[in-house]
Every structure is written in C-alpha cells, then in structure tokens.
Amino acid sequence: MIARDRLDALLARERAAFVATHPRSAEANAAAGNLFGRVPMTWMNKAATGLPVYAARARGARLTDVDGHDYVDFCLGDTAAMAGHSPPAVVAAVTDRLASGGGLATMLPTEDAARVGTELARRFGVPRWSFTLTATDANRWAIRLLRALTGRPRILVNSYCYHGSVDESLIVVGPDGNAASRPGNVGAPSDVTTTSRVAEYNDLAGLERELAHGDVAAVLMEPALTNIGIVLPSPGYLAGVRELTRRHGSYLVNDETHTFSAGPGGATAAWGLEPDVVTIGKAIGGGIPVGAYGLSEPLADLLGARADLDLVDMGGVGGTLAGNPLSLTAARATLEHVLTATAFEGMTSVATAFADGVRDIVAGAGLPWSVTQLGARVEYRFRSPAPTSGGASAAATDPLLEDYLHAYLLNRGVLLTPFHNMALMSPDTTLADVATHHEVFAAAIAELTS
Incomplete structure (x- = not known):
C-alpha cells in the first residue's frame, strides 16, 4: 500500500x-x-x-x-x-549525598543497599540481591554463578533477545533452523554456537529439543521480547518454560530490564512467574547507572555452601564501583518515591x-x-x-x-x-x-x- x-x-x-x-x-x-x-x-x-x-x-x-x-x-x-528525566525525589536524594560529603566510591556498604534489596525482594519475590552498574553486568554474573553451580557450559537464550552485550546472548536461529551468530556481531571471543543454545520465543518444542542435550546451565530470557519489537507470550508459554527448565535441571533467569514496564514488580509479579534469578538495571536508578540481580533462597543457599567458589574475591572482580553509595541512593529514591x-x-x-x-x-x-x-x-x-x-x-x-x-x-x-x-x-x-x-x-x- x-x-x-x-x-x-x-x-x-x-x-x-x-x-x-x-x-x-x-x-x-x-x-x-x-x-x-x-x-x-x-x-x-x-x-x-x-x-x-x-x-x-x-x-x-x-x-x-x-x-x-x-x-x-x-x-x-x-x-x-x-522515572522521567531528573525526577525531583532522585535529584534531592543524590544532591543531599553529594552535598553532605557522603562519599561516592567508598567500596563499603551503606544502609541504602539493604533498603533497595528489601524493596526489590518485595516486588519480584526473590529474596537475595547483589548490585552491579548495568543489567549487562548483572546478567554476566548470573551466568557465571549458574555455570559454577551446575557444572554445565552452555546458556540458552531466545532468538533476537536483548541482554545487553552479553556474548552468550548474541545468537539467533538461522534461516536453515540452526543456531548462528547474530548478524553483525563484533569481536566474539569464541563461536557463540559453542557457548550457547537458542530457541525461538513461544516455541516450547524448540526449547525442549535444546534443553534435552543436558548441557544448559540456565535459560536467560526476557519474559516478553522487547528490543526487536514487543513480542508477548502465547497462553501457557511461560508456564511451559518453567516446567521444562525444572525437568531438565536448568535454572531460569528473568531479565526484567525492559519488561519492568509491565508493573512495579515487572512481568515476574504481573504474570505470577517463578524464576530462580531476576536481573534488572536502567530504570531503577532514575537515570543514575545501576544494575542488580536477585537470587531465590534455595539458589543463594546452594551457592553459599560451595566452599570451592571464591565468592568474596573472584566473585566480585571488576565490580569496584558496583553497589556504590550514589547508585543505591538513587535506586532507593526511585523505588520508594517515583516508580511506585x-x-x-x-x-x-x-x-x-x-x-x-x-x-x-x-x-x-x-x-x-x-x-x-x-x-x-x-x-x-x-x-x-x-x-x-x-x-x-x-x-x-x-x-x-x-x-x-x-x-x-x-x-x-x-x-x-x-x-x-x-x-x-x-x-x-x-x-x-x-x-x-x-x-x-x-x-x-x-x-x-x-
């Protein structure tokens, strides 16, 4: 026309x-x-x-x-x-921290961290939270933790998903139906088909076929696709994903970075989902860089019991500015006063x-x-x-x-x-x-x- x-x-x-x-x-x-x-x-x-x-x-x-x-x-x-540009509650909280000499990069915890963790736990239903600077980083840390816990090498994602620059996510279902690197992928450290598996969104048969290999540590997914255009779940699809991941021993990670638009607890709360991990970023800081990942209690307990994993040192390498006072002050103000x-x-x-x-x-x-x-x-x-x-x-x-x-x-x-x-x-x-x-x-x- x-x-x-x-x-x-x-x-x-x-x-x-x-x-x-x-x-x-x-x-x-x-x-x-x-x-x-x-x-x-x-x-x-x-x-x-x-x-x-x-x-x-x-x-x-x-x-x-x-x-x-x-x-x-x-x-x-x-x-x-x-939250809108320069939301007054966030500007006031951040300005107060700056003006009062509250410190911006102390590499020490602040009370705001626990308040943000408590609010995220209330909204998303997973109780143990840790902070990053971006949702990409949150996804990377979730992947590392779940690979370590399962001993499995691969991550499964949906074709044309969006998880930032996570290398494992830059894979699509090619024209021949087989996995392929996403067109235009820049500088992949290895062939993504060796690190990842892929299934089309809303395709439970394709998902089950890939999980049946028994080497998938986690399914990392947006509850609804967003960055390729919004693609909503068909009736029963997300329940099917949860059932299949449990049956095949793979963890389920909901990336709520964009689907947070579904409500105060994202699609996880709006649709009654039960992920093992929730990742999020961007919006919760009101414009100040922040990311976070939340773990279910059983998952957090299993990780905590693994004495062979150096979660204190190697578990935080590259995150010097993660959980910084300014980010968490902004997140507290955003969640408590703006995105209500x-x-x-x-x-x-x-x-x-x-x-x-x-x-x-x-x-x-x-x-x-x-x-x-x-x-x-x-x-x-x-x-x-x-x-x-x-x-x-x-x-x-x-x-x-x-x-x-x-x-x-x-x-x-x-x-x-x-x-x-x-x-x-x-x-x-x-x-x-x-x-x-x-x-x-x-x-x-x-x-x-x-």
Missing part, C-alpha cells in the same frame, strides 16, 4: 529539514573528531535523520536540544529514564490511550499494521497480526519506513526510541503528550498514503 519511491522522497525531505533546522547539533558533531564515530557511544549514531540530536537539558517527559527545539520524549533513554504502584497505574493508563489512538489511526488508513502494549510500553509494527517470535519480528522490520516515521516525528517535536517504534510512558507523560504524538503520527501516515 506504500509507494517506495514516495517513501524515499519523503525521507529525503525530512532528513534535509532536520539538518537545516539543527545547525548547532551539526556543529557539535563536526567538532567531535576525537570520539570514535563522533559520539560518546557508537549506538548514538542510530539516527533516522542522519545526524544525532545533541541534548541540552531534560526534565520529566520533555527534552530540549542544543538548537532550542523541545520534544515530547517517548524514548526516555530507552528505559533508563522510565500508583505511578505504574497512571503510566499504564496513558500507554493504553497511546495504543488505542495508534490503532485507530492505522485502521483509518487501512494499513495492515499492529500495536502491542506491555504495561507502560507500546510498540507499533508493520505487520498484522503481531509477530510471535524474534525471528518473525526481525523479518517484519522496514528500516526506511521506520526512519521516515522517526524523522517526521522528530522534526515536529516527538522523540521515539531510535532502535524501533517503541514509546514508553513515565509518571510525567500526559494524555496531552499522547495527543501530540497522534496528531503528528496521523499527518505522517496521511502524507505517506495519499
């Missing part, structure tokens, strides 16, 4: 308009020659307009760039700012309005697209019905169409997550913000299909 030559022309127009109206961003990018890729981290070059937006300030659900343009921010740091149960109710309600409005616009244009909601997170896809696996979700992408929508929205003051069509709601996101998106989105669709 979409003329590709028209799409190409509209995208070129939007990119030219962005460059013309963002001279200071262009100047900042040109002056960054000493940065690899001209950006602080190479993924910042994922820009539909061909040039990154250079941020000047951000508060709540609003962001302002160096050229003075204001945006309604539905990206929210790709979940890192789910009441806040999630409001965020989810706003997300439902977002999803309903996009469905109406897409249906009105006669487009065969779909909209999926995961609590406070919404995604629109260029296929209907919505994909049910990572492989199908990857196949449903349309990079040029995605870039056009992102660029069109950005030029009119609406920011989506640059990696996909994801919109996240914070406690500060309003129905008026949603209406702004819908007005611009509808105009973008109208130009494309007229």
Whole structure:
C-alpha cells in the first residue's frame, strides 16, 4: 500500500529539514573528531535523520536540544529514564549525598543497599540481591554463578533477545533452523554456537529439543521480547518454560530490564512467574547507572555452601564501583518515591490511550499494521497480526519506513526510541503528550498514503 519511491522522497525531505533546522547539533558533531564515530557511544549514531540530536537539558517527559527545539520524549533513554528525566525525589536524594560529603566510591556498604534489596525482594519475590552498574553486568554474573553451580557450559537464550552485550546472548536461529551468530556481531571471543543454545520465543518444542542435550546451565530470557519489537507470550508459554527448565535441571533467569514496564514488580509479579534469578538495571536508578540481580533462597543457599567458589574475591572482580553509595541512593529514591504502584497505574493508563489512538489511526488508513502494549510500553509494527517470535519480528522490520516515521516525528517535536517504534510512558507523560504524538503520527501516515 506504500509507494517506495514516495517513501524515499519523503525521507529525503525530512532528513534535509532536520539538518537545516539543527545547525548547532551539526556543529557539535563536526567538532567531535576525537570520539570514535563522533559520539560518546557508537549506538548514538542510530539516527533516522542522519545526524544525532545533541541534548541540552531534560526534565520529566520533555527534552530540549542544543538548537532550542523541545520534544515530547517517548524514548526516555530507552528505559533508563522510565522515572522521567531528573525526577525531583532522585535529584534531592543524590544532591543531599553529594552535598553532605557522603562519599561516592567508598567500596563499603551503606544502609541504602539493604533498603533497595528489601524493596526489590518485595516486588519480584526473590529474596537475595547483589548490585552491579548495568543489567549487562548483572546478567554476566548470573551466568557465571549458574555455570559454577551446575557444572554445565552452555546458556540458552531466545532468538533476537536483548541482554545487553552479553556474548552468550548474541545468537539467533538461522534461516536453515540452526543456531548462528547474530548478524553483525563484533569481536566474539569464541563461536557463540559453542557457548550457547537458542530457541525461538513461544516455541516450547524448540526449547525442549535444546534443553534435552543436558548441557544448559540456565535459560536467560526476557519474559516478553522487547528490543526487536514487543513480542508477548502465547497462553501457557511461560508456564511451559518453567516446567521444562525444572525437568531438565536448568535454572531460569528473568531479565526484567525492559519488561519492568509491565508493573512495579515487572512481568515476574504481573504474570505470577517463578524464576530462580531476576536481573534488572536502567530504570531503577532514575537515570543514575545501576544494575542488580536477585537470587531465590534455595539458589543463594546452594551457592553459599560451595566452599570451592571464591565468592568474596573472584566473585566480585571488576565490580569496584558496583553497589556504590550514589547508585543505591538513587535506586532507593526511585523505588520508594517515583516508580511506585500508583505511578505504574497512571503510566499504564496513558500507554493504553497511546495504543488505542495508534490503532485507530492505522485502521483509518487501512494499513495492515499492529500495536502491542506491555504495561507502560507500546510498540507499533508493520505487520498484522503481531509477530510471535524474534525471528518473525526481525523479518517484519522496514528500516526506511521506520526512519521516515522517526524523522517526521522528530522534526515536529516527538522523540521515539531510535532502535524501533517503541514509546514508553513515565509518571510525567500526559494524555496531552499522547495527543501530540497522534496528531503528528496521523499527518505522517496521511502524507505517506495519499
């Protein structure tokens, strides 16, 4: 239904308009020659307009760039700012620690650590917690612990999952149905098919086939796929995963870094899941780097009884800044005062309005697209019905169409997550913000299909 030559022309127009109206961003990018890729981290070059937006300030659900343009921010740091930018309770707690000389890198415990651990245990149902700086690190430590405990070498993940830069997770089901390194994987220390096994999400038969080898220490999974587009579980799938992992002697790790949007206890609490380990990061720090992993009591007891494992020294190598006072102060304030149960109710309600409005616009244009909601997170896809696996979700992408929508929205003051069509709601996101998106989105669709 979409003329590709028209799409190409509209995208070129939007990119030219962005460059013309963002001279200071262009100047900042040109002056960054000493940065690899001209950006602080190479993924910042994922820009539909061909040039990154250079941020000047951000508060709540609003962001302002160096050229003075204001945006309604539905990206929210790709979940890192789910609490909103610079939430007052977090700013106050962090400022107090800084101003009072509370120390930032003491390598000693603080009372905030226990308060955060207690709150995470209450929310997610696993009682023993440890801290890292990122969810990637939390996943790495969970993998090491579970390999040590089981004596098994492999980790199983879902095709096109997202677990940060964990090497074991960069594996997909290839076109021939066999495991393969994810396209574009950079500098793998070994062939990922020797360290990992893979099954498509929602495929219990495929999961059982891989677990039957008897060499999988743990299944590391998102309760719902997120970074390849939201893929929700089919009825009975997650219960089946839990039954199969127990039957085959493999531990189950729920990575809630993105699925935290499902509610105050993530998908684990919202869907009554029973993982052995929960990992999380980004959002719980209110913008300050932090990650965490939680262990079930039986698992923690088994690890504690292993005198052959040096959990004090080798169990913490590379984590000098993990559990630092600033991170845990920010996490305490975020969990106690910002991302509360009441806040999630409001965020989810706003997300439902977002999803309903996009469905109406897409249906009105006669487009065969779909909209999926995961609590406070919404995604629109260029296929209907919505994909049910990572492989199908990857196949449903349309990079040029995605870039056009992102660029069109950005030029009119609406920011989506640059990696996909994801919109996240914070406690500060309003129905008026949603209406702004819908007005611009509808105009973008109208130009494309007229």
